[in-house]
Amino acid sequence: MSDLYSLFQTTGLFYVTPGIVVMWIIGLTLIYLAVSKSYEPLLLLPIGFGIILVNLPLAGLMTPHEGLLWKFYEYGIHWEIIPPVIFLGLGALTDFGPLIANPRLIFLGAGAQAGVYITFFAAQAFGFDLKAAATIGIIGGADGPTTIFLATKLAPSLLGVCAVAAYSYMALVPIIQPPVMKLLTTADERRIRMTKGRKVGKLEKILFPIVSTFVIILLVPASAPLIAMFMLGNLFRESGVVERLHNAAQNELMNIVTIFLGVPVGATMNAENFLRPQVIFVFCLGLFAFVVSTMTGVLLAKLMNLFSKNKINPLLGAAGVSAVPMAARVVHKVGMEADKKNYLLMYAMGPNVAGVIGTVIAAGIFLTLLGG
Numbered sequence: 001m002s003d004l005y006s007l008f009q010t011t012g013l014f015y016v017t018p019g020i021v022v023m024w025i026i027g028l029t030l031i032y033l034a035v036s037k038s039y040e041p042l043l044l045l046p047i048g049f050g051i052i053l054v055n056l057p058l059a060g061l062m063t064p065h066e067g068l069l070w071k072f073y074e075y076g077i078h079w080e081i082i083p084p085v086i087f088l089g090l091g092a093l094t095d096f097g098p099l100i101a102n103p104r105l106i107f108l109g110a111g112a113q114a115g116v117y118i119t120f121f122a123a124q125a126f127g128f129d130l131k132a133a134a135t136i137g138i139i140g141g142a143d144g145p146t147t148i149f150l151a152t153k154l155a156p157s158l159l160g161v162c163a164v165a166a167y168s169y170m171a172l173v174p175i176i177q178p179p180v181m182k183l184l185t186t187a188d189e190r191r192i193r194m195t196k197g198r199k200v201g202k203l204e205k206i207l208f209p210i211v212s213t214f215v216i217i218l219l220v221p222a223s224a225p226l227i228a229m230f231m232l233g234n235l236f237r238e239s240g241v242v243e244r245l246h247n248a249a250q251n252e253l254m255n256i257v258t259i260f261l262g263v264p265v266g267a268t269m270n271a272e273n274f275l276r277p278q279v280i281f282v283f284c285l286g287l288f289a290f291v292v293s294t295m296t297g298v299l300l301a302k303l304m305n306l307f308s309k310n311k312i313n314p315l316l317g318a319a320g321v322s323a324v325p326m327a328a329r330v331v332h333k334v335g336m337e338a339d340k341k342n343y344l345l346m347y348a349m350g351p352n353v354a355g356v357i358g359t360v361i362a363a364g365i366f367l368t369l370l371g372g
Helices: 001-008 020-038 043-052 066-079 082-093 097-101 103-111 113-125 131-139 144-154 156-171 173-182 200-221 221-239 245-252 250-269 277-305 314-320 324-337 345-370
Strands: none
Touching: 001 103, 020 043, 020 113, 043 066, 043 131, 043 250, 066 082, 066 250, 082 245, 082 250, 097 103, 097 113, 097 200, 103 277, 103 345, 113 131, 113 277, 113 324, 113 345, 131 144, 131 156, 131 277, 131 345, 144 156, 144 221, 144 250, 144 345, 156 173, 156 250, 156 277, 173 277, 173 314, 173 324, 200 221, 200 345, 221 245, 221 277, 221 345, 245 250, 277 314, 314 324, 314 345, 324 345
């Protein structure tokens, strides 16, 4: 009997705790949402599975220097490899044409970042230190890779929860944003039709990522890893001479690094790190940041209309969050509810991609001020 008990002690079952069971349930819930509801499945599914793996006793997958998932995390995320490569793929997928055609839309992308900074101060008020507050605030940009990049630098213990919060709210854009947008706009404002933008030439599209790289990195050097890859991917797209690199960046490479991003991020969420009261505050503050970013984008568009002859549909301000292209699609859908012939999708892509740049700049500012 004693031999049987000793054998039982060598199994992981002997070390299962209520906290571990809770984490299994959380991991399975994320997998369910990814599979059944299609909520950001490319990330939530591997993150959910990573949560389960790290909470299997004695598996040792996150054991420093030895665990498989620890190696993925250390050399892929901690060494700042995977998030920039994700941005390479995003750049290859991004069309800056709507933004170049209507440059004033960049202000809407910048204005939506107010939620990041407001939440930064709110998180401090709840007792988080400066680095943790910055990491929580960046969730408001609704940009998963940037959130992961900043969390790795400033608050590694919050990496998993902040990543899950960011991707969860990105998935919930169609639920969270419309009530806020409708609350802040009138039916007439939602029916405003945008004037057709000018045709953007190929040379302009090629010069944009090059000039943007110079300007942004010279002003905010800490943003270099993400901006450099983002603009390089876009240059692949617009140059028209490296089709193989363009296809690889937006397809095979993007898919591979997504796997090696999601699983180790989930693996940072063991029961000891995740089951803490402050995790609830992180999710609440992340939602607050996202809502405020949506509000400030819409309100800035309304403010700009006070000084502009060519009115901007205020709904476009909500696309300033970085959830590409989900936020732009939501803007288009809400606009069509007011006027079935009002096509806002292409216009919304302007502030949408500007929001990506704005969130990266915000992360760079935090890194510059707070250090890595």
